[in-house]
Amino acid sequence: MNEHGESQPGNQSQSNVQDLKGLSLDADGFVLSPVKAPSEVGTQGALSFQILTAAGEPVTEYTEAHEKDLHLIVVRSDGAEFRHVHPTLDAITGTWSVPWSWDEAGTYRVYADFTPGTEGAEGITLTRSVDVAGDLSPATPEVQRVAEVDGFTVTLDGDLTAGESAELMISVERDGQPVTTLEPYLGAFGHLVALRQGDLAYLHVHAMGDEPEAGETAGPDIGFMAEAPTAGRYLLYLDFQVEGKVHTAEFVVDAGHGDGSPSEDEGGH
Numbered sequence: 495m496n497e498h499g500e501s502q503p504g505n506q507s508q509s510n511v512q513d514l515k516g517l518s519l520d521a522d523g524f525v526l527s528p529v530k531a532p533s534e535v536g537t538q539g540a541l542s543f544q545i546l547t548a549a550g551e552p553v554t555e556y557t558e559a560h561e562k563d564l565h566l567i568v569v570r571s572d573g574a575e576f577r578h579v580h581p582t583l584d585a586i587t588g589t590w591s592v593p594w595s596w597d598e599a600g601t602y603r604v605y606a607d608f609t610p611g612t613e614g615a616e617g618i619t620l621t622r623s624v625d626v627a628g629d630l631s632p633a634t635p636e637v638q639r640v641a642e643v644d645g646f647t648v649t650l651d652g653d654l655t656a657g658e659s660a661e662l663m664i665s666v667e668r669d670g671q672p673v674t675t676l677e678p679y680l681g682a683f684g685h686l687v688a689l690r691q692g693d694l695a696y697l698h699v700h701a702m703g704d705e706p707e708a709g710e711t712a713g714p715d716i717g718f719m720a721e722a723p724t725a726g727r728y729l730l731y732l733d734f735q736v737e738g739k740v741h742t743a744e745f746v747v748d749a750g751h752g753d754g755s756p757s758e759d760e761g762g763h
Contacts, residue, residue: 514723515619516605516689516696523548526620529604531594535628541568541581541594545606545620552588555611560680564590567605567687570598571623571694573729574633576742578687599628603694619696635691635729641743646673648732654722654749662718664732664743672714678706679735684716691727722749 519526525546532539545553545564556563562580569576581592590606607619641648645668652662664684666673676683683706688697702717722728730745 514690514695514697515607516603516621517693519620519622520548521618521620522616524553524610524618524620525550526604526606526622529622529624531624531626532596533625533627535596535599535626538593538595540591541566541604542589542591543604543606543622544588544590545608546588553610554583554585554588556583557609557611557615559609559617560682560685562680563608565605565607566590566592567607567696568602569605569689569694569729569731570600570602570633572600572633573635573689573691573746574598575600575602576687576731576744578685578731578733578742596626596628599626599630600632601625605696607696621694621696635727635746637727637748638744638746641732641745643743644739644741645669646736646741646743648734648743650730650745650747652720654720654728654747655752656722656725656749657752659719659721662720664716664718665714666716666734666736667714673736674713675711675736676713676716677711677735677738678708679733679740681705683712683734684718685733686718687731687733688720689729689731690722690724691729695723697723697728725749725751 527544527546529543531541566579566581575598579592581590583590602624603621604624605619605621609615609617639650647667649665650662652660654660679685682701684701702719727748732743733740
């Protein structure tokens with residue numbers, strides 16, 4: 495599963511591992527600086543960082559992707575407390591920042607997803623960890639294909655198999671009725687982030703189909719082409735917009751082995 499939702503050739507080769515994003519603070523000659531943020535729960539402040547070159551120079555030129563120059567994903571190491579926001583860039587210092595406070599303690603992964611402004615550059619995802627002091631009650635993600643969020647019922651259909659392209663269909667209902675007023679958000683009718691449980695490798699996909707026009711609506715179904723690089727459990731987060739407000743539905747699915755046998759991580763032994 496690649497960042498544009500395009501399927502890749504279907505076998506579990508070494509290239510699958512090499513192509514995974516969000517596992518390192520440096521890639522392709524760029525480095526994510528240490529992340530500054532409040533150190534404890536309930537403290538108001540800012541989350542800030544820089545993208546640096548290998549020589550330590552701040553990057554100030556970016557190529558817009560999915561309507562933004564940089565996407566910031568923050569999630570606790572157990573998959574809880576997911577946020578997807580878009581910080582502001584100080585074009586002089588190269589510092590990205592966004593107002594921030596933490597609702598719960600724990601160790602968080604911060605992902606900066608961006609495309610450098612150099613010609614022909616491809617998308618890069620860098621990550622660092624941030625520790626937040628306080629009492630912690632870790633979550634244990636269990637398989638979940640139906641999410642209730644803000645009065646919407648969001649259902650995921652389809653199965654993941656390691657190394658094989660698969661279609662995931664997500665449908666949105668409210669009060670038992672299909673929602674046909676999904677609005678474009680970041681250049682699509684749905685925006686999906688997938689993280690592999692265990693190392694939180696980052697897979698970033700968008701809905702299938704052409705980019706919607708302004709004012710166009712769709713629903714209740716959003717389709718994605720997906721390919722899990724390995725068997726195991728995956729945490730999926732769908733952002734969708736209705737009536738100008740973005741909602742996030744969370745799912746947990748298991749990808750089976752390519753031969754159809756269940757994964758050891760699936761929870762059913």
